[in-house]
Amino acid sequence: MNVDLSNADTVTAKLIDNWCARRALEPLRVILPCYPRVSGLTDEWGALAAAFKTIRVRFATSLEGQELEHVIALQQLAESVVHREHAA
8 A cells, every 4th residue: 555645644543453453552652642643733743753763663573464564654754744855
């Protein structure tokens, strides 16, 4: 699945649902303080990018299926929004 601004929230919510279902507390502990985004400002996108980076670095081995690919894609998308590299 391609991740872009139109489906970033859906993909993120699906990751969170999967982690809740299997009680993967470590990635949940990282992502929940910065999701859902409320204002859409770059500060929130920056926090989300940092959270996905932390999940990628610290918990990659505990992610299942395509979760790591989604985490990487979401991190890159969030970073591109922060740095205004993403065309709206």
